[in-house]
Amino acid sequence: MNNIISQRNLILLSLAGILTVGSLAASASAESAKPEVVSANSVSKGAVAAASFRPDELLKLLQQEKYERIYGQLGAGFKKQFSLKDFKKQVSLNHKNVTSYKLVSHLLINNTSYYAWKDPKGKKTIQALFDRKNKIEALIFNTMQQYPETDAKRTQTTFELPFQGKWFVYWGGTNELINYHYGAEQQRYAYDLIVVNNGFSYKGDATKNESYFAFGKPILAAAAGKVVKIVNDIQDNKPVGKENTEQIAGNHVIIDHGNGEFSYYAHLQKGSVSVKTGDVVKAGDTLGKCGNSGNSSEPHLHFEVADSAELYTTKSLRVHWKDADDYEQGAYMIR
Numbered sequence: 598m599n600n601i602i603s604q605r606n607l608i609l610l611s612l613a614g615i616l617t618v619g620s621l622a623a624s625a626s627a628e629s630a631k632p633e634v635v636s637a638n639s640v641s642k643g644a645v646a647a648a649s650f651r652p653d654e655l656l657k658l659l660q661q662e663k664y665e666r667i668y669g670q671l672g673a674g675f676k677k678q679f680s681l682k683d684f685k686k687q688v689s690l691n692h693k694n695v696t697s698y699k700l701v702s703h704l705l706i707n708n709t710s711y712y713a714w715k716d717p718k719g720k721k722t723i724q725a726l727f728d729r730k731n732k733i734e735a736l737i738f739n740t741m742q743q744y745p746e747t748d749a750k751r752t753q754t755t756f757e758l759p760f761q762g763k764w765f766v767y768w769g770g771t772n773e774l775i776n777y778h779y780g781a782e783q784q785r786y787a788y789d790l791i792v793v794n795n796g797f798s799y800k801g802d803a804t805k806n807e808s809y810f811a812f813g814k815p816i817l818a819a820a821a822g823k824v825v826k827i828v829n830d831i832q833d834n835k836p837v838g839k840e841n842t843e844q845i846a847g848n849h850v851i852i853d854h855g856n857g858e859f860s861y862y863a864h865l866q867k868g869s870v871s872v873k874t875g876d877v878v879k880a881g882d883t884l885g886k887c888g889n890s891g892n893s894s895e896p897h898l899h900f901e902v903a904d905s906a907e908l909y910t911t912k913s914l915r916v917h918w919k920d921a922d923d924y925e926q927g928a929y930m931i932r
Contacts, residue, residue: 652710652727659692659723672732691738695721701774702926706767707797709734713774715741722774743772747785751917752902754854756819757880758918758932759862759900760887764811765793766928767897771915775926778901778913785913787861787901788924798895804837806889812896813869814887816862818878822852825859825906829870831890840892846899847891850884851906858914859906863899864891 649670650658658667664685668676671684698714701722705711708729715722719741726735748771758764769788770776778784791798792810801808831848834840841847848865850872866888872878889896903911916923924930 649731652712652725652731655712655725655733656698656714656723659688660696662689664688667733670731670733671736672728672734675733675736688738691721698723701772704767704927705796706765706791706793707799707803715774724774739773741772741774742780744779744785748915750915752858752914753856753917754820754858754902755917755919756860756902757817757920758930759817759819759860759884759898760790760814760930761817761932762814763792764790764898764930765798766924766926766930767791768926769928770923770925782912783903783909784901786915787899787913790898790900790930791895799836804835806833806836806896809836809889809896811887811898812889813866815883816850816865816885816887816898818852818880818882818884819860819900820852820854821879822854822860822877824850824872824874824876824878825853826851827870827872827874829865829868829885831867833867833889833896834891834893836889836895838894840894841890842892844890845892846908847893848885848888849891852878853906857904859903859911861899861901861903864888864893864897866890866896 668681668684695716698716701715702713710727712725722739722741724737725733728734767789768776768778773779778787794810798810799808806812827850828848831844846863848867848870849861849863850870852860862884865885867890869886869888871883871885887896887898902914902916904914905911
């Protein structure tokens with residue numbers, strides 16, 4: 598995971614990075630993409646504990662201005678950062694003049710529920726993350742921003758899926774509610790992809806990479822081209838542990854497709870990259886194995902296409918897929 602979510606009148610009421618499965622998000626964009634965090638020096642002593650509410654009751658409680666009850670269900674990390682007074686003030690300001698919201702996305706993965714709503718005008722949005730006990734671990738009030746000009750363009754290259762089998766789109770699409778990459782130009786149309794079985798991305802010990810279904814699966818070239826960059830010696834992170842924010846892409850491969858389009862395959866397993874710089878590959882050739890290196894909290898593939906091989910200055914391009922118009926959060930990609 599990482600904590601880069603785009604700036605724009607954003608109030609982030611969460612622990613850093615709790616919303617994301619993982620990303621290539623470049624630290625070079627941190628200043629332009631860093632959220633504005635409302636600070637508080639103390640936790641209100643007057644917050645009253647209340648009976649737990651279900652995630653789908655959050656909107657109703659907001660409309661009823663039951664802010665104390667909502668605050669009572671915030672995770673411990675929230676309460677160390679935000680007083681009840683500040684919470685009530687900021688939520689009231691952002692929820693003001695909105696009478697209804699429409700559900701845009703709901704994911705239930707690893708007993709964690711993610712919800713995203715927008716108002717009828719598509720301007721104001723809410724994102725919330727609930728743990729298995731319905732504690733609120735992230736709550737974001739935002740203003741929707743869209744980029745219709747770049748949304749309308751697709752790559753000249755036609756891409757196939759970069760793996761075999763059935764993978765799940767955790768982040769992907771053309772707005773920040775379903776694709777948190779969207780706010781950063783360098784990764785606007787990127788995908789974070791995992792393997793899910795029966796609502797879980799792992800089985801067994803969640804602190805071991807080998808428990809995750811995606812770990813070690815072959816990653817394939819999505820189109821023909823020339824390998825222009827590889828990294829293969831970065832240690833994989835332990836899941837549910839510290840991420841590598843110094844080497845954000847981890848082990849990765851970048852392929853030049855000859856028309857100003859470069860595909861990125863990031864967070865690969867250490868030592869698994871099977872190509873070298875200068876190799877010419879065709880679609881379907883093996884590049885390496887899915888891993889958990891770089892700025893990543895669990896084994897997954899970060900895939901995107903951009904206009905250069907320069908991680909910090911490139912511009913992300915919307916992918917022209919061979920067999921689908923697009924893939925959005927919650928969809929399965931099957932090859």
